[in-house]
Amino acid sequence: MTASVLTPAQNSVITSVSGFQFSTSSLTQAEVLQLKADFPVLAETVNGKSLVYLDNGATTQKPWAVINRLNQFYAHENGTVRRGVYKLAEGATTAFDAVREQVAGFINAKSSTEIVFVRGCTEAINLVATTFGKAHLQAGDEILVTAMEHHANFVPWQQVYLERGCTLKVIPMSDAGELDMQAYAHLLQSGKVKLVGVIHVSNVLGTINPVAEMAKMAHAVGAKILVDGAQSAPHMPIDVQALDCDFFTFSGHKLYGPTGVGVLYGKYEVLETLPPYQFGGDMIDVVSLEKTTFLAPPLRFEAGTPAIAQVIGLGTAIGYLQAIGLERIALYEETLRQQATDALLAIEGLTLYGQAKHKAAVCSFLLEGIHAFDIGTLADLEGIAIRTGHHCAQPLMKRLNVSATARATFGFYNTHEDIDRLVVALHKVIKLCK
Ligand code: 7TS
Numbered sequence: 001m002t003a004s005v006l007t008p009a010q011n012s013v014i015t016s017v018s019g020f021q022f023s024t025s026s027l028t029q030a031e032v033l034q035l036k037a038d039f040p041v042l043a044e045t046v047n048g049k050s051l052v053y054l055d056n057g058a059t060t061q062k063p064w065a066v067i068n069r070l071n072q073f074y075a076h077e078n079g080t081v082r083r084g085v086y087k088l089a090e091g092a093t094t095a096f097d098a099v100r101e102q103v104a105g106f107i108n109a110k111s112s113t114e115i116v117f118v119r120g121c122t123e124a125i126n127l128v129a130t131t132f133g134k135a136h137l138q139a140g141d142e143i144l145v146t147a148m149e150h151h152a153n154f155v156p157w158q159q160v161y162l163e164r165g166c167t168l169k170v171i172p173m174s175d176a177g178e179l180d181m182q183a184y185a186h187l188l189q190s191g192k193v194k195l196v197g198v199i200h201v202s203n204v205l206g207t208i209n210p211v212a213e214m215a216k217m218a219h220a221v222g223a224k225i226l227v228d229g230a231q232s233a234p235h236m237p238i239d240v241q242a243l244d245c246d247f248f249t250f251s252g253h254k255l256y257g258p259t260g261v262g263v264l265y266g267k268y269e270v271l272e273t274l275p276p277y278q279f280g281g282d283m284i285d286v287v288s289l290e291k292t293t294f295l296a297p298p299l300r301f302e303a304g305t306p307a308i309a310q311v312i313g314l315g316t317a318i319g320y321l322q323a324i325g326l327e328r329i330a331l332y333e334e335t336l337r338q339q340a341t342d343a344l345l346a347i348e349g350l351t352l353y354g355q356a357k358h359k360a361a362v363c364s365f366l367l368e369g370i371h372a373f374d375i376g377t378l379a380d381l382e383g384i385a386i387r388t389g390h391h392c393a394q395p396l397m398k399r400l401n402v403s404a405t406a407r408a409t410f411g412f413y414n415t416h417e418d419i420d421r422l423v424v425a426l427h428k429v430i431k432l433c434k
Pocket of ligand 1: 057058059120121122123150152153199201202203228229230231251387391392
């Protein structure tokens with residue numbers, strides 16, 4: 001049996017991923033191939049080789065369903081939202097509003113009023129850092145983030161703490177890439193922590209952090225918690241009520257949807273305490289020369305014309321994922337992670353960064369004596385797209401004592417053969433660079 005083939009028995013043995021218990025089985029390789037055919041880019045050739053796309057952590061490819069929905073909207077339905085009485089505007093408003101409901105269902109929010117549309121995960125976190133900072137942070141307060149944050153969940157908090165005279169503290173991690181929960185408990189004991197920011201799935205290490213437990217601990221000392229779900233929402237079922245997080249953020253383009261749209265979930269009672277982020281049309285109640293009153297959430301946070309087509313396209317992407325089933329996707333990607341981990345560790349001179357017990361399909365690595373950029377460039381010659389660099393996580397790179405890594409990140413359309421191709425390419429890289 002080659003590594004590319006999983007028997008049905010192997011497919012169904014995995015019943016738990018990151019604490020979720022599933023009764024469903026993984027996607028079969030035949031199903032994956034069928035789904036892959038929905039993504040036109042994946043049929044492209046690069047440098048004369050069929051494309052193997054392994055940079056899903058950066059952005060994902062789009063299925064025809066999403067591409068066609070965007071075309072359909074712009075060709076036949078284009079209109080503005082919330083301000084027209086004519087058919088096109090009403091139709092666009094109905095379609096736009098329906099996605100807010102759909103997103104609420106997708107992450108199990110209590111209500112669609114807890115869903116704010118933003119430009120992406122980065123904007124979602126900036127929105128929270130800025131408005132939460134204004135409303136709730138004062139000199140002496142503490143913000144906690146982890147040692148493995150993406151810059152998107154680090155730099156905004158750094159700006160806020162500098163502006164407001166707070167303190168920013170870092171929850172340390174082990175060499176395997178697991179958070180030190182004892183240190184976290186200790187940090188919370190100061191009694192000054194107001195906000196915890198944590199990456200749900202590390203974009204470098206793949207670690208799946210215990211965010212439900214972290215939320216419970218944060219709440220016990222009166223702190224709020226923001227979960228950066230950029231790398232989790234596309235790959236596993238999300239239930240914000242079960243996680244009990246105060247904020248959850250993700251990007252459309254990493255979820256097989258369009259760029260330019262993302263989601264900020266906030267518990268309604270928390271969103272209500274926050275001032276507006278930006279000002280202008282669509283977020284106001286009454287404007288006079290002297291003063292302005294603002295709408296309630298979520299519209300309070302959506303100044304100006306939103307990304308209408310992108311929101312509608314995001315709805316299509318979510319529908320596409322739901323039709324497959326996020327549980328099945330998580331189970332299948334776990335088989336990719338296992339295969340990739342075993343295959344990479346078998347390569348002499350390869351160091352794999354991130355070996356947490358609970359891990360998603362993210363593999364960061366280096367080959368002894370070879371720069372990450374050379375690995376990426378030579379892999380591209382083989383038609384393989386992987387990311388190289390610091391992955392917008394420079395403090396983490398420092399912790400790992402490297403300046404850059406190569407990184408393969410998987411999506412449900414990746415096949416076991418893709419991993420075989422990566423391994424062959426890496427052996428070629430080693431030969432060339434010796
Ligand atoms: N948070 C995490 C965990 C991320 O991985 C990223 C993007 C972001 C936030 C920012 O998302 P954006 O859509 O607002 O840009 N991560 C990556 C990556 O790993 N490679 O390219 C982008």
